[in-house]
Amino acid sequence: MSVNRSRAVLSAACLAAIALTLAACGQGKGAGGAGGMGPRGPSPVGVIIARIEPVTLTSELTGRTSAHLISEVRPQVGGIVKARLFQEGGYVRAGQALYQIDAATYQVAYNSAAAGLAQAQAQATAARLKAERYKGLVEINAVSKQDNDDAQAASLTAAANVAAQKAAVDGARINLGYTRVLAPISGRIGKSTVTPGALVTAGQATALATVQDLSKIYVDLTQSSSDMLKLQSALNSGQLGRSGSAQVTLKLEDGSTYPVPGRLEFSDVSVDPTTGSVGLRATFDNPNGVLLPGMYVRAILGKGVANGGMLIPQAAVSRDPKGNATVMVVGAKSLAEPRVVVASQTIGDKWLVTSGLKPGDQVIVEGLQKVRPGAPVKAAVITAPATSAQR
Structure with missing residues (x-):
């Protein structure tokens, strides 16, 4: 035990x-x-310092491109097309021969007119010499005054006939020249609608080909009349300052930016009643032929300068349940403080904030996922804009 x-x-x-x-x-x-x-302890966050700066506002409009000059090639005389003298899709110069129309009948007409002119000139010479002789003879009463008057009238009639024959020769020469169809302007030529052997007529409705000058390109844009009125109101009230520039930037269909800036040429003087829009036209130099007629493009135009705006990275702006834009700022005692702001539009990767912030406010752009309203934070000023991945 x-x-x-x-x-x-x-x-x-x-x-x-x-x-x-x-x-x-x-x-x-x-x-x-x-x-x-x-x-x-306090959460580390990255902040930017809000400051007022002049911001150039832009608007993005859609449009289509068109050629600077367009010329439809049509025959001015009828006949059979003997040859096409250009390469389809190639570059042609003004005055270059494009088609050859059978010139046989026009050559005959020219030769006949030239022969008629020669005959008229011979008759005019004989009439003139007779009139000169009769003028001297009538002074010595060798011929009657009536015979002299008839001789003078015949000389004038022969001279008029010479002038008529010269006009006939000029007309025949012009028609003979029209058998070679020339390029009216320099530019790129499209496909031909006729082939050798085809019959063409003067002034026909169908063009033989179309030449387009692509050294410059028009971009036709549309802007709603309501947007135009808002812009004018903001400029007149002083909310916006005039940008002083009519320069236009072009974005192509693949999203790339056209490297050559354009200029705004004019705004239409009337509103389209069916769409409620106003037409605008911009001109772009096209030295490398990148722009082609009919392309869908987007143009960025400067509207004015907002003198009281602040640019805040998009990563810093969120929406509350009511849909209001909010940012988180470093408030008193280094505590996170939500702030409702007015974000009027995006400019690049930033929001333009027009109210809700004061110059010098520290806006949190990094570390937002770790911060709650009223929580202590340790702020560090950053220079690079925050991306959406940093939220």
């Missing part, structure tokens, strides 16, 4: 020692805070 009693006493002592150890461990965790239940 003494052995069993000794074992019982030893077991009780071990249990007591374990209990004391557990109690000591619990007290150590509560005192030192190693269990993670103590208060957290």
Whole structure:
């Protein structure tokens, strides 16, 4: 029995020692805070300093391109096309021969007119010499005055006939020249609608080909009349300053930016009643032929300068349940403070904030996912704009 009693006493002592150890461990965790239940420190965040700066506002309009000059090639005389003298899709110069129409009948007409002119000139010479002789003879009464008058009239009639024959020769020469159809302007020529052997007529409705001058390109744009009125109101009230520039930037269908800036030529003087829009036209130099007629493009136009705006990275702006734009700023005592702002439009990767912020406010742009309203923060000013991935 003494052995069993000794074992019982030893077991009780071990249990007591374990209990004391557990109690000591619990007290150590509560005192030192190693269990993670103590208060957290301020969250590090990246901020930018809000400041007022002049911001050039732009509007993006859609449009189509068209050629600077377009000329449809049509025959001015009829006949059979003997040859096409150009390469379709190539570049032609003004005055270059494009088609040859059979000139045989026009050559005959010219030769006949030239022969008629020669005959008329011979008759005019004879009539003139007779009139000169009769003029001297009538003074000595060698011929009657009536015969002299008839001779003078015949000389004038022969001279008039010469003038008529010269006009006939000029007409025949022009028609003969029209058998070579020339390019009216320099530019790129499209496909031909006729082939050698085709019959063409003067002034026909179908053009033989079309030449387009692509050294410059028009971009026809549309702007709603309501937007135009808002812009004029903002300029007149002083909310916007005039940009002083009519320069236009072009974005192509693939999203790239056309490297050559254009200029705004004019605004239409009337509103389209079916669409409620106003037409605008811009001109772009096209030295490399990148722009082609009919392309869908977007043009960026400067509207004016907002003198009281602040540019805030888009990553810093969020929406509350009511749809209001909000930002988080570093408030008093370095506590995060939500602020409702008015973000009127995006400019690149930033929002234009027109109210809700004061110059010098520290707007949080990095570390927003770790910050709650009223939480302490440790701000560090950054220079690079935050991206959406940093929110």
